[in-house]
Amino acid sequence: xxxxxxxxxxxxxxxxxxxxxxxxxxxxxxxxxxxxxxxxxxxxxxxxxxxxxxxxxxxxxxxxxxxxxxxxxxxxxxxxxxxxxxxxxxxxxxxxxxxxxxxxxxxxxxxxxxxxxxxxxxxxxxxxxxxxxxxxxxxxxxxxxxxxxxxxxxxxxxxxxxxxxxxxxxxxxxxxxxxxxxxxxxxxxxxxxxxxxxxxx
Amino acid sequence: xxxxxxxxxxxxxxxxxxxxxxxxxxxxxxxxxxxxxxxxxxxxxxxxxxxxxxxxxxxxxxxxxxxxxxxxxxxxxxxxxxxxxxxxxxxxxxxxxxxxxxxxxxxxxxxxxxxxxxxxxxxxxxxxxxxxxxxxxxxxxxxxxxxxxxx
Numbered sequence: 001x002x003x004x005x006x007x008x009x010x011x012x013x014x015x016x017x018x019x020x021x022x023x024x025x026x027x028x029x030x031x032x033x034x035x036x037x038x039x040x041x042x043x044x045x046x047x048x049x050x051x052x053x054x055x056x057x058x059x060x061x062x063x064x065x066x067x068x069x070x071x072x073x074x075x076x077x078x079x080x081x082x083x084x085x086x087x088x089x090x091x092x093x094x095x096x097x098x099x100x101x102x103x104x105x106x107x108x109x110x111x112x113x114x115x116x117x118x119x120x121x122x123x124x125x126x127x128x129x130x131x132x133x134x135x136x137x138x139x140x141x142x143x144x145x146x147x148x149x150x151x152x153x154x155x156x157x158x159x160x161x162x163x164x165x166x167x168x169x170x171x172x173x174x175x176x177x178x179x180x181x182x183x184x185x186x187x188x189x190x191x192x193x194x195x196x197x198x199x200x201x
Numbered sequence: 202x203x204x205x206x207x208x209x210x211x212x213x214x215x216x217x218x219x220x221x222x223x224x225x226x227x228x229x230x231x232x233x234x235x236x237x238x239x240x241x242x243x244x245x246x247x248x249x250x251x252x253x254x255x256x257x258x259x260x261x262x263x264x265x266x267x268x269x270x271x272x273x274x275x276x277x278x279x280x281x282x283x284x285x286x287x288x289x290x291x292x293x294x295x296x297x298x299x300x301x302x303x304x305x306x307x308x309x310x311x312x313x314x315x316x317x318x319x320x321x322x323x324x325x326x327x328x329x330x331x332x333x334x335x336x337x338x339x340x341x342x343x344x345x346x347x348x349x350x351x352x
Contacts, residue, residue: 089223102219102264103248105241140223143241144325150236159237159334168326170237172334177281181331 082134083124089139090117090147105143111164116147119160119167126192132200151199158199160186169195208300208312210275213252215259216240216340220267220350233349235270235341237333245320245329246313247336251302254310259346261310268349270340274300277314280335294318296328 080087093108100107120137127134137149142161149160157172167186174180186192208214216239218224224239240247249272255261259269280298296316303313314336320329 096222100219101222101224101239101241102217103242104244106243138223138226138236140236140238142238143243148236148238150238152234157237157334159330161330168330170330170334172331172338175335175338177331177335181334183327183330 079121079124083120086120086136086139087117090120093139093141093147096141100141101143103143105141106145108141108147109145109164112145112147112162115164115167116149116162119162120149122189123192123196126189127196130193130196132196153199156199158195171195171198206302208251208274208302210273210278212274212300213257214249214272214274214277214300214312214314215252215255215262215269215346216247216249216272217262217264218268218270218349219265225268225349232341233345235337237330237337239270239340240333240336241330245325246303246315247333249300249312249314250308250310251312252310263347268345269347271343271346272314272336272339273343276339277336280332296320296324298332 090113094110094113096108098107099105124134135151135153137151137160140148140150142148145163147162149162151158155173157170159170159172161168161170169182169184169186169191171182172180184191186195218235218239222238224236226234226236228234242248250262252259252271259271262269277298277300296318298314299317300312300314303311305311314332316324316328316332
């Protein structure tokens with residue numbers, strides 16, 4: 001049985017960060033090799049196992065492994081562990097009353113909260129698929145009852161508004177509202193990935 | 202003090218920020234980040250108080266809030282907001298941002314930041330959200346009038 005203890009003993013080099021994620025033939029072969037290694041493991045619930053689960057999420061293994069060592073439940077647990085604080089904050093918005101901001105705000109809407117809790121999981125999986133690190137968002141609400149996620153990276157700000165139908169984004173990287181802001185919809189996986197790459201670049 | 206008919210460019214405007222709503226965050230470098238949502242108003246007019254009509258005392262604005270931030274009127278009026286476009290993408294309106302006195306029974310210092318022409322629901326998706334982003338940056342560039350509690 002392969003050793004997994006090294007995962008703990010070399011905290012500076014997490015295995016998930018070393019999983020190849022390119023699109024070339026060699027990257028694909030490497031990914032398959034890593035996948036075979038992971039499949040050979042008897043995974044438990046320790047820290048090393050969690051790292052490997054995350055590594056598998058990053059190479060997309062969770063999509064087609066119903067009978068493998070990674071059950072949907074395992075992946076669900078990993079996602080929940082990383083997102084639990086955020087999901088708690090999202091559902092906590094339902095306790096905010098009208099006027100919650102001290103002015104005229106409407107209470108956060110249940111449909112928006114439901115949509116936001118699903119959208120953030122999809123965004124998390126998109127970020128994992130990119131092989132990039134996840135940053136926990138600031139969670140708040142708009143005065144119109146939407147759920148709002150905010151991330152900052154240096155001067156860059158990414159704001160996501162989630163209503164009951166769709167997700168919208170505002171990118172902001174400076175004071176000029178015409179040339180240093182962009183906005184649009186963030187409903188597709190490709191757009192979410194593009195937003196995260198912009199934020200982290 | 203009686204409210205005046207217009208707000209001078211050099212007037213300071215106060216805005217209350219509540220604790221427990223994730224509208225601000227203390228960073229390790231000492232900066233307090235302000236969320237754009239601290240300025241979002243579903244009526245598309247943002248309430249502020251004119252400092253000179255409340256004895257330059259931000260406690261007038263604090264209420265049950267946690268902190269008070271400020272803006273300078275000329276900075277707000279200098280904001281160039283996005284235009285409104287029709288379906289083919291032609292510009293049909295360009296917004297100018299202004300501040301006007303809107304005294305209310307218990308608060309003669311009350312004023313509102315608004316657009317000319319007025320924002321409507323179609324502008325919520327773009328122009329108004331951008332304005333909130335900009336106001337948060339303007340507030341962040343100034344010292345807090347009353348520091349918030351840490352969340």
